[in-house]
Amino acid sequence: MSDGEVGQDGATVSGFGALGVHPKIAEALVGLGYEEPTPVQRAAIPPLLEGKDVLALAATGTGKTAAFSLPLLTRIAEKGRRAGNGPGVLILVPTRELAMQVAEAVHRYGKPLGLQALAVYGGASMELQVRALRRGVDVVIATPGRAVDHIKRGTLVFDGLSAVVLDEADEMLDMGFAEELEAILDATPENKQTALFSATLPPRIGGIAQKHLRQPVHVKVEREVVAEGESARVRQVAYVVSRAHKMPALARVLDIEQPTSAIVFCRTRTEVDELSETLTARGLRAEALHGGLSQDQRDRVMQKFRARKVDLLIATDVAARGLDVKHVSHVVNFDVPVDAETYVHRIGRTGRAGREGVAVTFAEPRENRLLRNIERQTGQKIEIAQVPTVADLRAHRRELVRATLREAVLEGDLESWRGLVESLAGELDIMDVAAAAVKLVAARSEGEEAEIPAVTPRPDRGGERSFDRGDRGDRGGERGSREGARDLRGKPIGRESRGATGERSAKPRREPTWQAARLWIGAGRRLKMRPADLVGAIANEAGVDASQIGAIQIADGFSTVEVPETIAENVINALRGTKIKGLKVQVRRDRMGR
Known part of the structure; x- marks a missing residue:
């Protein structure tokens, strides 16, 4: 329920x-x-x-x-x-x-x-x-x-x-x-x-x-666990693709799956806007939902979605929090959620009231560990599937044409068209006439499609699956979000780091000699906040030397940073009067800090 x-x-x-x-x-x-x-x-x-x-x-x-x-x-x-x-x-x-x-x-x-x-x-x-x-x-x-x-x-x-x-x-x-x-x-x-x-x-x-x-x-109370031998209400599947091919892969999967109503989750507002515009340009009825919209705009979007005037709702987690729409057939994670709780929250929006649901996740090769963590914490297997090929797509579209034509024949009311067919049958083969008609219908949905490079699973050293990329051009991609404190260069604190020669250094991080105050800043991973952004803002706006900035932690909806207690109030006042990455954010002492 x-x-x-x-x-x-x-x-x-x-x-x-x-x-x-x-x-x-x-x-x-x-x-x-x-x-x-x-x-x-x-x-x-x-x-x-x-x-x-x-x-x-x-x-x-x-x-x-x-x-x-x-x-x-x-x-x-x-x-x-x-x-x-x-x-x-x-x-x-x-x-x-x-x-x-x-x-x-x-x-x-x-x-x-x-x-x-x-x-x-x-x-x-x-x-x-x-x-x-x-x-x-x-x-x-x-x-x-x-x-x-x-x-x-x-x-x-x-x-x-x-x-x-x-x-x-x-x-x-x-x-x-x-x-x-x-x-x-x-x-x-x-x-x-x-x-x-x-x-x-x-x-x-x-x-x-x-x-x-x-x-x-x-x-x-744990979520309901499906008993052995029973079919799960939500089919969970992941497609492993490079970031450059995510958008065409999403469009292709949506074409194959034909969702009656779907929510596509993205990490940021910018990604939501870009994705909704791209999908709308492809002829899909898509609407964006994120915290940057006014309440009236959000209400209108949800009214349209509940009335099924919109096929796809492209949303951030916070904007979609608390939404309860029974008719959602598919949930799509355009990025792998950073934790199992977020994943469970998202996919719980489909497969409700006894209906079958589908949860689709698009993962980059480097996100294999996140998928494994989700599987381990939820105790459920996520099927790894290949992105449909051009041949798969064409076969699916032709099957749709076949079904459409069959329905048209069963509906009847074809008398006005028989004369045209009979006139052509006098000079052409009737099968050629029918094939030409089918070709014209199919041409409306056919388009130029390029193959998406395959990424095949392979066992890694630990016996768990890893992935080979079909295209090696996307080696870097975007840096993944990482938990925990980071140094001024954005590297995790407390881990071994590599020196200029590439050799590992076990040199421990020096603890600050000053008494630290932890500040809470109301922007995190969802707004693409990086340690470098916080360091730059504090150094430039408050005139603080970078060496006086301590541990930085980036969470989904907020960040914390340590500064000397003696200058904490100056830093808070400076950050409140400026913008970080173009945003006015809340800044205060962290109540949950030490």
Whole structure:
């Protein structure tokens, strides 16, 4: 069952009623098509009903929205709201789309009890939100930034608050909301109930849990594992191609697969725009979705996609966070995700509600290790396939022509064309006439196609598969994103490095002699941030010598850099007043740092 949507997993009165959910809510769930609680719901609902704090590890698509909203709505209904103003429950989510989705689900669940839910997010009318808050609502679902705005205005108060939920907490931290989350939690009553749901448990999540949760019940739910002998709902396949041939390979695979509706994931906004323009030029109905679009633009794109007026949605991970569209037949990773969690999040958007889905990944030869890591962590095999050849493509197109002609014959209504055929049959062979007609139809879809060099798998020294490139011209490609601290030349710190002669040097990196302050910068790999960009900005704008810049870490949505404590504030002020790679970014001390 997908979060907030009526799904195959569903819930009956006996299933949810046995867990303690309010009878009227359980009865309403039957009408919504729910049958049985999912594992995360079975594990989280009882302790939440008892008023305990919960720390849950659960990915999108496991049914977590119902897991926290059903018991909290039940508690409001049975024990009533606390005396005071403001909502009884506050749910914090990372994106506008997820706020709308969760609010819709909470509205459905609470409708039998007359409970009101309100989504509060940026990009929407502040005036309308203020009026709704003043009228009074039971549950507020908010993005962190807009929640802070309302708290400062005094329009969001917590006198009557009994529970707070942090949904997709890891994503909120990756998007740079750590400071806002701390401010919001500090403004809520100390004796509130708190639930934290996250797909992963990095140290920063652990820090928040330790500070704000009281003896939490730990819940960990893995994604559904397909039993042996059963067919998987999602077919996973990877095509290994050089970067120069990715675009034509994607177009060719889409031509063969013929997706009814697909999401293509890219790492950056620039890549999203370029890919959507190229695919549109090829005659495909493609739309871009990323954080650079206005909220109105994003809404229009999603309306078209849900209405199936768009075949391909080209998106970044953050922009697509929280989207729940049942009819997605294919998910495409234009680049290999840097971690297994991102991969699982992406492919979970297809194969829903019992449907078959396909997950396609395009990997460069150097990304073999990333594929192996994903296989190892998910416990699922990714099929390595050859990009369809020109002959495969032509055979597929001719089969489509054959099917089209057959349908036209079965439909009938051909009388107006028989006279033309009969006149030609008097002077030409009837088979030649038919073949010429087929040729003309096929010519509409035929085009000049060049072969894409094959990349064949081979076992490497460790017995695991590696790849030979068909074309050796693409030796360099783009440098892969790497985890961990780096020195000023962008090389990983703590590893052996090569000297000018090519010999390995085991010389350890010298630790800084100054007391370090760690700064948080709101741009990372998704915006193609490199260590050299940060070093250049700090050196040029703050007048800091490069030798005074310490360890740099680049994550997906943010970066951290160490500088001497004595100049930390000067560096922060300098970076706040300038642009890095043409972008204005948030800069502050890293709250999760040492």
